[in-house]
Amino acid sequence: MDLVKKRWWIIGLLLALIVAFLSPLASPHPDGLERVAEDHGFLERAREAPYQLIPDYLFPGIENEAAATITAGVVGTLLIFGLMYGLAWVLRQRTQSHGS
Amino acid sequence: MHIPDGFISTGTAAVSWLASAGSVGYAVRRVNRQLGERQVPLMGVTAAFIFAAQMMNFTVAGGTSGHLLGGALAAILLGPWAGMLVLTSVLVVQALLFQDGGLVALGANVLNMAVIGVLVGWVVYTGLRRLLSDRPWATWVSGFAAAWLSVVIASLAAAVELAVSGTSPWGVALPAMGLVHMLIGIGEGLITVAVLAFLRVTRPDLLTLYQKAQGA
Numbered sequence: 001m002d003l004v005k006k007r008w009w010i011i012g013l014l015l016a017l018i019v020a021f022l023s024p025l026a027s028p029h030p031d032g033l034e035r036v037a038e039d040h041g042f043l044e045r046a047r048e049a050p051y052q053l054i055p056d057y058l059f060p061g062i063e064n065e066a067a068a069t070i071t072a073g074v075v076g077t078l079l080i081f082g083l084m085y086g087l088a089w090v091l092r093q094r095t096q097s098h099g100s
Numbered sequence: 101m102h103i104p105d106g107f108i109s110t111g112t113a114a115v116s117w118l119a120s121a122g123s124v125g126y127a128v129r130r131v132n133r134q135l136g137e138r139q140v141p142l143m144g145v146t147a148a149f150i151f152a153a154q155m156m157n158f159t160v161a162g163g164t165s166g167h168l169l170g171g172a173l174a175a176i177l178l179g180p181w182a183g184m185l186v187l188t189s190v191l192v193v194q195a196l197l198f199q200d201g202g203l204v205a206l207g208a209n210v211l212n213m214a215v216i217g218v219l220v221g222w223v224v225y226t227g228l229r230r231l232l233s234d235r236p237w238a239t240w241v242s243g244f245a246a247a248w249l250s251v252v253i254a255s256l257a258a259a260v261e262l263a264v265s266g267t268s269p270w271g272v273a274l275p276a277m278g279l280v281h282m283l284i285g286i287g288e289g290l291i292t293v294a295v296l297a298f299l300r301v302t303r304p305d306l307l308t309l310y311q312k313a314q315g316a
Contacts, residue, residue, distance in 0.1 A: 008303060012145035019152035027157040027165035032280040033101040033258065035164040040276060042267050047106035049199040057155055057198055073155050076193065080151045084189050085144030088182070091128070092135045 013081055020073030023057070024066040101169075101258050101281070102194065103209055105202030109265035116261065117207030123215040124188050130181035136313040139182060142306060146174055147186045149295075154190070158287050166284030169213050169254065172221025172247040173292045177299075179310040180222040187214035212257045221250035239300070239307075240293050247292035248285035255281035 030038060037043040054060065059071035108116075150170035157165035170190075174183035191209050194200040201209045228242035259277035263270040299307050 008306075009141035009145050012141075013148055016145065016148040016152045019149065019156060023152070023155040026155060026167075027159040029157070029159055029163050029165035031101065031157060031165050031167065032160075032255065032277065032284050033103065035162075035280055036268075036273070036276045037107070040268055040272050042107065042262075045106045045267060046104040047202070049105070050203070052199055053197050055199045057200070069155075072198070073152060076155075076198065077148045077152045079197075080190060080193055081144045081148035083193065084147035084186060085140060087185070087189065088131075088135060088140040088143040091132050092137070092140050094132055 013077075016077050016081070017074060020077045021070055023073045024069045101209075101212065101255055101277075102191075102201030103205040103212075103258060103261070105204045107202075107265070107267050108205055108208055108261050109267075110204070112261050112265045113204045113207055116205075116211045120188075120207045120210035120215055124184060124210065127181040127184040127188075131185060134313060135182070136309065138306075138309060139178065139313065142309060143178060143182055143186055146170075146177055146183075147189050150174065150186065151190050151193070153291065154194075160280070160283040160287065164280060164283075166251075166281070166287055168288055168291045169217055169251055170292075171213055171217030171254065172225060172243070172250040172288070173295055175218045175222035175250075176225050176243060176246065176292075176296065177306070177310065179314070180218055182310075183218045183222065184214050187218055208258070208261050212254045212261075216257050217250045217254040220253045221246040224249050239296060243293050243296050244289035247289040248282075251285040251288045252278060252281050255284075 034043065054072050057072045058065065058068040059075065062068035062071055150168065150173070153168040153170060155167070157167045159165050171183070171187055174186045178186060188210050191201060191206065191214055195203055195206045195209070225242045225246035228245055229238055232238035232241060255277045256274060259273040262268045262273045296307065
């Protein structure tokens, strides 16, 4: 119980990872902006990205599409968590050193 | 509603970059002075959850889908400035690593979803909470309205950028983007309220973390 209280963010991160694991179930339909672009004839204006790392949320080199999506989702979720945690931690250290 | 490169003109992109860079810079300064200890992991978890949830498209109507943007959710949990940084981080990683949203258009995407989406969510949520005061359903009604409106207003901002760029006429872009996102906004509202309800049951202290940090 004490661990749950102190390490609540681990549970939060696990819940985010569960959502990432479910991501192959996402609706395949185009999103709102894509739909509008398609219906009103400006979808072809979209330019390819200058480089491709993990395009379409499919981790490269994985044959199985669901597995590629899950891997991309898990990598992204962990990466975002680490990045945001680190950035917030740095900002908090600066808060303390200001002594206000 | 991640805008790919090619949809907006160079001028529109440049103005959006300036506006979003200025806003995010201001948010860093504000967060710098007031970040509480538990807000650090909460920012990490909120960003991770919003990234994962943005992959979960849900069907709305007519072969169209939407997904959570999370601007209102981040604002409610973290306040407008930390919320803005969370959404910005998600959008930057999506553009750089996942080629979701253009690089030239990144400024516009940050402006629409991280700046406008978060601020609208924050203003609507705090305004309605004050108006409804102690009513037991105040959190749910305010959360739903904040989430719904943040998506609709963000989509209208995107429509303005498309129209200014000459990509789509004003009379087409505004109603088309607005209408489809009025539907997607319902999903945004339901997910936002579900997360708030889950937190109310499991960790009610996290719901009021920002207000408490403000009062301290």
